Amino acid sequence: MSAKGVLKGYLLPGLPHILLCPEKNQNWMQVRKAFDRVREEIQTSGADILIIYSTYWPSILGHQIQADPSPEWVHVDEQFHDLGSIPYKFKMDATFAEVLKQKSTERGLHARTINYQGFPIDTGSVVALKLLNPNNKIPAVIVSSNIYSDRAETIVFGKAMADAIEETGKKAVILVISSLSNRLFTKEFNYAEDKIHSLKDQEWNDKFLELLSEGRLEDCSQLSRQFHREARIKKVTNFKPFWWLAAVMGQSNAYSGEVYAYAPLLGTGAAVAGLTPGVEKASDLEYDEENVEKYSGDRHVLDISTSIPKPTQDMPEMGPEYE
Amino acid sequence: MGQIIAGCLAPHPPHLVYAENPPQNEAKAECGWEVLRWGYEKMRKHLKALKYDVLIVHSPHWRTQIGTHFLGVEHLKSKSVDPIFPHLFRYNYDLKVDVKLAESIHDEAKKLDLEVKMMRNPDFRVDYGTIVSCHMTNPDWDVPIVSISSNGAAQYFSFDVMQAQMFKLGEATRKAIEASGKRAVLLASHSLSHRHFVLEADPPEDMSKEHITHHGQYLWDMKMIELMKKGKSKEMIEILADFDEQTISEANGGGLSWMMSAMGFPTYPAEVYAYGTVIGTGNAIVEWNHLEKGVE
Numbered sequence: 001m002s003a004k005g006v007l008k009g010y011l012l013p014g015l016p017h018i019l020l021c022p023e024k025n026q027n028w029m030q031v032r033k034a035f036d037r038v039r040e041e042i043q044t045s046g047a048d049i050l051i052i053y054s055t056y057w058p059s060i061l062g063h064q065i066q067a068d069p070s071p072e073w074v075h076v077d078e079q080f081h082d083l084g085s086i087p088y089k090f091k092m093d094a095t096f097a098e099v100l101k102q103k104s105t106e107r108g109l110h111a112r113t114i115n116y117q118g119f120p121i122d123t124g125s126v127v128a129l130k131l132l133n134p135n136n137k138i139p140a141v142i143v144s145s146n147i148y149s150d151r152a153e154t155i156v157f158g159k160a161m162a163d164a165i166e167e168t169g170k171k172a173v174i175l176v177i178s179s180l181s182n183r184l185f186t187k188e189f190n191y192a193e194d195k196i197h198s199l200k201d202q203e204w205n206d207k208f209l210e211l212l213s214e215g216r217l218e219d220c221s222q223l224s225r226q227f228h229r230e231a232r233i234k235k236v237t238n239f240k241p242f243w244w245l246a247a248v249m250g251q252s253n254a255y256s257g258e259v260y261a262y263a264p265l266l267g268t269g270a271a272v273a274g275l276t277p278g279v280e281k282a283s284d285l286e287y288d289e290e291n292v293e294k295y296s297g298d299r300h301v302l303d304i305s306t307s308i309p310k311p312t313q314d315m316p317e318m319g320p321e322y323e
Numbered sequence: 324m325g326q327i328i329a330g331c332l333a334p335h336p337p338h339l340v341y342a343e344n345p346p347q348n349e350a351k352a353e354c355g356w357e358v359l360r361w362g363y364e365k366m367r368k369h370l371k372a373l374k375y376d377v378l379i380v381h382s383p384h385w386r387t388q389i390g391t392h393f394l395g396v397e398h399l400k401s402k403s404v405d406p407i408f409p410h411l412f413r414y415n416y417d418l419k420v421d422v423k424l425a426e427s428i429h430d431e432a433k434k435l436d437l438e439v440k441m442m443r444n445p446d447f448r449v450d451y452g453t454i455v456s457c458h459m460t461n462p463d464w465d466v467p468i469v470s471i472s473s474n475g476a477a478q479y480f481s482f483d484v485m486q487a488q489m490f491k492l493g494e495a496t497r498k499a500i501e502a503s504g505k506r507a508v509l510l511a512s513h514s515l516s517h518r519h520f521v522l523e524a525d526p527p528e529d530m531s532k533e534h535i536t537h538h539g540q541y542l543w544d545m546k547m548i549e550l551m552k553k554g555k556s557k558e559m560i561e562i563l564a565d566f567d568e569q570t571i572s573e574a575n576g577g578g579l580s581w582m583m584s585a586m587g588f589p590t591y592p593a594e595v596y597a598y599g600t601v602i603g604t605g606n607a608i609v610e611w612n613h614l615e616k617g618v619e
Contacts, residue, residue: 058406058407059407060407060519060521061408061521062521062522076444076446076447078387078447078450079387081392081444081447082440082442082444084444085444085446114409116410116413118402118404118413119409120404120406120448122406146521184388184389184479185389186388186390186438186479187390188390188438188440235475235478266389
C-alpha cells in the first residue's frame with residue numbers, strides 16, 4: 001500500500017555537471033533534459049512540498065532537517081570548483097520540518113532541525129532545487145543521510161517522513177539524490193569520452209534500472225546491501241536511499257516506474273527515474289512477500305508435499321522423488 | 324634554503340574553537356575540552372618562537388576524489404558552517420594563502436605523476452578542518468597558509484595506495500619548501516581514533532559526559548602515541564592501516580602519512596602536548612620539531 005500524500009518519487013543524480021555544463025557530453029544533456037521533464041511533471045503535479053533525501057549531506061548526530069525558511073548563499077562544489085559558482089535562494093517549509101522532527105522523535109530517532117545562516121546546503125540538493133523548482137513555487141525540505149545509520153534506522157526514518165506527510169495532509173513529491181554506481185574516475189579526462197567505470201558497475205546499474213522501470217521499489221530496497229558490495233565505493237556504511245524511499249512510499253512494488261535517462265557521469269551511474277504510486281504494475285512481483293500489508297501464511301516454498309509447479313527454464317526438473 | 328621546521332598533528336574538532344569563544348565564531352560556550360585546548364596553547368606558543376613563514380595544512384574535510392587540490396586564491400573571506408556541528412561552529416574567516424608556494428607544491432607533485440589541481444574560484448568556502456587546525460595553531464592568522472585537499476584514495480583503492488600517493492606528495496612538499504626559502508610548519512589536520520558518539524550532551528561542553536567511545540580505541544591511540552614518543556615514525560606509518568581498520572581512524576585522509584614523508588620519517592621523539600577525547604573520538608596534539616632536533 002502506498003503512503004498517503006505521496007504523489008511521486010524520483011531518483012536523481014547530484015553532481016553539478018548536469019546544472020553547470022551538460023553541453024560537454026551529449027549523454028549528460030540527455031540527463032539534463034530528463035531533469036527538465038521531471039520539472040514539468042513536478043510543477044504541474046499539484047504538490048505542495050518537495051522532500052529531498054540527499055546522500056551528499058552526511059550527518060552524525062542523528063538526522064538533520066533543513067528548516068531555514070529562506071537559505072541563501074553562493075555555492076561552490078568542493079571538488080568541481082572550476083565549473084563555477086551557484087548562487088541560490090530557496091524556500092523551505094520550516095513548519096513541516098518541525099513536524100518531521102517530532103514524528104522522528106516519536107519513533108525513537110534522534111533528529112533536529114537546522115536553521116543557521118550560511119549553512120552549507122549540499123551540491124546534490126542545490127542542483128535538484130535549481131533545476132526542478134527554479135522559482136521556488138513549491139516549498140522544500142531537505143534531510144541528511146546519517147553515516148552510521150543502517151537499514152533498520154533508515155527505514156524508520158522513512159516511516160517518520162510518511163507520518164509527517166500524513167499528519168500535515170501535504171501532497172508530496174519525494175526526491176532522492178544519489179548515483180547508482182558511484183566510482184568516479186580519479187584522473188581528469190575528456191568529458192566527451194565519459195563511460196561507466198567498469199562493466200560490473202554497468203551490469204548492476206542495468207539490474208536496478210530494470211527494477212525501477214518495472215516500479216519494483218521494494219526490490220531495489222531489498223537489494224541495496226548487495227548493490228553496495230558490488231557497485232559502490234565504501235564511503236559510508238551502506239547504500240541507503242532506496243531503504244528510505246521505500247519506507248516513505250509504502251515498502252511495496254506497487255508503482256509504475258519509468259527511467260527517464262541514464263548516463264555515465266564521470267564514471268558513476270547517473271539515472272533519472274520516477275515511481276508513481278497506485279498503478280501496481282509490478283505488485284505481483286514481490287521480492288520475498290506476496291503481501292506486505294497482511295500476512296497470509298507460510299508460502300510453503302520449501303515444502304515438497306504441496307503441489308509443485310511445472311518446471312520452467314528457470315527451474316530445472318528436480319527428479320522423480322519430488323513427483 | 325627553505326626548510327620544514329616543524330610538523331604537528333593538529334586535530335580539528337570544531338568543539339575546540341567553540342570552547343575558546345573567539346570573536347570569529349558565532350556560537351558561544353561556557354568552557355570545555357580544556358586538556359586539548361591547553362595543549363594547543365603550549366604548542367602555538369612554542370611554534371610562535373620559531374618564527375615560521377607559512378602553515379601548510381592537509382585536511383580530510385576538503386575531499387576531492389579527482390586528485391589533490393590546493394587553495395589558489397590569495398585572500399579568502401567568508402563564513403564556514405560545519406555541516407555536522409552547525410550549532411557549534413559558524414566561523415567568519417579572513418585568511419591569506421601563500422599561492423606561490425601552493426603552486427610550487429602543485430608543480431612538484433605533478434612532476435611525480437600525481438593528479439593535482441589549483442582551486443581558483445574566489446567564492447570557494449574553505450573547509451572547517453583547515454580552519455580549525457589553523458585557528459588553534461595560530462589564532463592571530465598573521466601567517467599565510469597553504470591548504471591541501473584529501474583525495475580519498477584509501478576508500479577508492481586501499482590504504483596502501485593512499486599512503487604511496489601521500490609519500491609522493493610529502494616529497495613534493497619538501498622540495499617546494501626548500502626551493503621557496505621559507506620556514507614552514509606542517510599540520511596534519513585529523514584525530515586518531517574516530518568513532519563518534521551519535522548523541523550529544525546538553526550542553527555539548529558537559530565534560531562529565533566526555534570519554535573515549537570504547538576502550539579498544541583508547542588502546543590503539545596509546546599505541547600510536549607510544550610510537551610517536553619513541554621516535555618510531557616509520558613503524559607508526561607501517562601499522563597505520565591496521566590502526567585505521569580498528570578505530571575508523573581519520574588518518575585515512577592521508578595527513579599523517581603526508582607529513583611524515585615530508586619530514587623524512589623522523590627518528591627522534593615527538594613532543595606530545597595533549598591527548599583527549601571529543602564526542603568519543605581520540606585526539607592528540609603532537610609536534611615533531613626538526614629545528615630543535617638539528618634536522619636539516
